[in-house]
Each structure stands twice: as C-alpha cells, then as structure tokens.
Amino acid sequence: MAYSFSQLLNRLSFRQLQVFITVYQLRGYSKAAEKLGLTQPAVSSQIRHLEQVLEQPLFEYIGKKLYVTSAGEQVAGFVKSMFADLEDMQSTLSEMTGSVSGILDLAAVSTAQYVVPHLLVGFLRQYPRVRVKLTVVNRSKAIAILDENLNDLVIMGMVPEDRLLSVMPFLDNELIPVVHAGHVLAGQPIVKHEDFFLLPMLVREPGSGTRHAVEAFCSEQKISINPLMELGSNAAVKHGVLAGLGVAVMPRLSVQLELEKGILHQLSMDGFPLRRSWNTVYPRNKHLSPAAEAFLSYIELNIPSIKEHFENLYKI
Structure with missing residues (x-):
C-alpha cells in the first residue's frame, strides 16, 4: 500500500534516515552500528522498518557483501540533500544567535x-x-x-x-633522528647518514606517514636502511629507543619531554629535521x-x- 505524504511523515524518523545513510556510506551494518553507538540488531531493525515504510528494498547481500539497490541510491540522494539543508538551517540559526x-x-x-x-x-x-x-x-x-x-x-x-x-x-611537522642518551652517536657533533641508517632501526608500520617520509628521504639519498622491528605507534617506537633496541626518526613533538629530560638525544645530521x-x-x-x-x-x-x-x- 502506498502511503500519502502525511502518512509518510508520521511513519518516518530522522533516526531511521541517519541509520540508513550511515549504512550507505560505510557499506555495512556492523560498521554503522559501531559509528552510531548502536547494536547491529538495532541497525537492522531501523533499516527493515524504513524499507517497510518505503515499500522498497534498500540494501541486499550477495554472498557476504552488502550492495545498495537502485531504490537505495535514490533514497540516499534525497537524504543527503535533506541533511545538507538541515545543516544550513543550523548554521544560519547559530549565526543569528552568535553561537x-x-x-x-x-x-x-x-x-x-x-x-x-x-x-x-x-x-x-x-x-x-x-x-x-x-x-x-x-x-x-x-x-x-x-x-x-x-x-x-x-x-x-x-x-x-x-x-x-x-x-x-x-x-611544520619536524621529523628528527633520535637515540637514547647513552648511545655512542649521542656524543658526536655531526653524524653521517651511513653511520645512522646502518644501525638497527625501529620503524612504524607500512601506511605510516613517518615511515613514508623516511623511506622517501632514503630513496632520494640512495641510502639503505636496516629495519630491526616494525612497531604500531610512536609511543612503542619511543620506548624501544629508550630501551636501547635501536634508533629511530620520530616527530619532534612525540619525544619533546624526553629530549627536555635528557633521556633521548637528537642527532645533528645533514638534511634533518625532515619538514612536512x-x-x-x-x-x-x-x-x-x-x-x-x-x-x-x-x-x-x-x-x-x-x-x-x-x-x-x-x-x-
């Protein structure tokens, strides 16, 4: 049965539309549930109710992959436009009240x-x-x-x-070469590239911007590096350097306190800091x-x- 516009307004809610557009953007019920702070059954229920009101399937699973139906694409366009208009309204009203x-x-x-x-x-x-x-x-x-x-x-x-x-x-994001305070290189006024990069290096995981910047620098300088260990955070790299596991190139802000306390040492090396x-x-x-x-x-x-x-x- 086709609903009149007034009936449609009574049966629809902004929450249903929010859940729908989140599933649409993330292409998954569980991802949408995590972003919205809901359970997956709650997301499924909202979508099911919306499909019943609109009398159209909006998503379909083929195998384990979620696809948007042609009706779902149409609804997504209207919902995006509606939410954009609401944001414009909020912005205008905020400007009117000065907040x-x-x-x-x-x-x-x-x-x-x-x-x-x-x-x-x-x-x-x-x-x-x-x-x-x-x-x-x-x-x-x-x-x-x-x-x-x-x-x-x-x-x-x-x-x-x-x-x-x-x-x-x-x-500016400054990337600097660091060693622990007792390292043999810490006492040298100028450090050569080969003396630093041939040491066991602690590096971030593939996909890290810091690692990408260091690899790009080494490629330009035709320098080989000696990765000892991949670590998933700057904190892990920092503590590895503090423990004497190896040396690293790190964002200055991530080691600022340790530099001030003198437990890490910044090396003076040609081309550094790398500036991004x-x-x-x-x-x-x-x-x-x-x-x-x-x-x-x-x-x-x-x-x-x-x-x-x-x-x-x-x-x-």
Whole structure:
C-alpha cells in the first residue's frame, strides 16, 4: 500500500534516515552500528522498518557483501540533500544567535595526536558548546576516511595527490633522528647518514606517514636502511629507543619531554629535521558542519600564533 505524504511523515524518523545513510556510506551494518553507538540488531531493525515504510528494498547481500539497490541510491540522494539543508538551517540559526554548537568529528593520523589538543584549547574556549570526537588512525586509514567521507575533517601530514581534496597547511611537522642518551652517536657533533641508517632501526608500520617520509628521504639519498622491528605507534617506537633496541626518526613533538629530560638525544645530521606540513583535509565537495567550518576558520585566523606556540615548545 502506498502511503500519502502525511502518512509518510508520521511513519518516518530522522533516526531511521541517519541509520540508513550511515549504512550507505560505510557499506555495512556492523560498521554503522559501531559509528552510531548502536547494536547491529538495532541497525537492522531501523533499516527493515524504513524499507517497510518505503515499500522498497534498500540494501541486499550477495554472498557476504552488502550492495545498495537502485531504490537505495535514490533514497540516499534525497537524504543527503535533506541533511545538507538541515545543516544550513543550523548554521544560519547559530549565526543569528552568535553561537556554534554540535559535534566536531575529527580524524587525526597518530603523529598528529600530539598537535590536536593544543589546537582545541583555544577553539573550545571560543566555542564552548561544541563537542569534539577525535579518532586516531594511521595514514592509510586516514585516506580511507577521506575516500568514504566519514569524519568532518582529517588532520594529516602527507596528503594524497590523486584525490580532489581541500587542504590547508597550518604547521611544520619536524621529523628528527633520535637515540637514547647513552648511545655512542649521542656524543658526536655531526653524524653521517651511513653511520645512522646502518644501525638497527625501529620503524612504524607500512601506511605510516613517518615511515613514508623516511623511506622517501632514503630513496632520494640512495641510502639503505636496516629495519630491526616494525612497531604500531610512536609511543612503542619511543620506548624501544629508550630501551636501547635501536634508533629511530620520530616527530619532534612525540619525544619533546624526553629530549627536555635528557633521556633521548637528537642527532645533528645533514638534511634533518625532515619538514612536512600538518594539514586540515576534507573532500573538496564536502558540505561542512557549522562546527567544522568554525574550526577551520579558527585555525586559519590563528596560524601565526599556533606556529609561535609550537616554536616555544620546541625550545629546549
């Protein structure tokens, strides 16, 4: 039976549409449940109810893979447009009242987790009604987030060049060679590349931006490296260096306290620090939430003071 428009309004809910568009974007019930904080049966129930109201199947499984039906594609287009209009309404009303609220959904590569808190302090002081959700990932996952248009913004260093993205550089990311304080190289005023890179190296996992930058440098210099161990976080690499397992190239901010305390030592080596930019990144045609727009505006207006803040942190 076909429902009239008024009946449709009575039977539909924004929650159903939110669940639908999340399943559509992530192509999976369990992934949508995790993102929305629901159980998988609850997601399935919402989709089933929506399909009953619309009298159309929206998704179908072929084997173990979820596919969107032609009706589902049509519904997705209308729902995206509807949600974009709602965001415009929220933004307009927020501007009228002089406030911005809502959730700022950020993803940051693991090395940027040391940067983001410093950005948020001033931002949240200016926009106290904004709530922040921060997901820490490696570079390959960050690229997947951009491809799937999941979070509001991604903060990353090495931005893929083969995608249509809006990119705003805002801070240098310095990568430095480090050894433990008692290492034989720690007493040398200048260290040669071959003396450092032939040592057992502690490296991040494939897909890490830091590893990518180091491998690119070594390739340019025609230097071979000697990876001893792959580790899944900067904290693990740092503690490996502290324990004397090997040497590493690390983001300066991730070892700042250890450098200040004198338990790690930064080597002086030609070509270092490697300098990359931290960037805010999002798909070029993405419709940003008011909170995301406010965050971008805050960073853009405060780039000089942000740089000064981190330069002061770098002083040892």
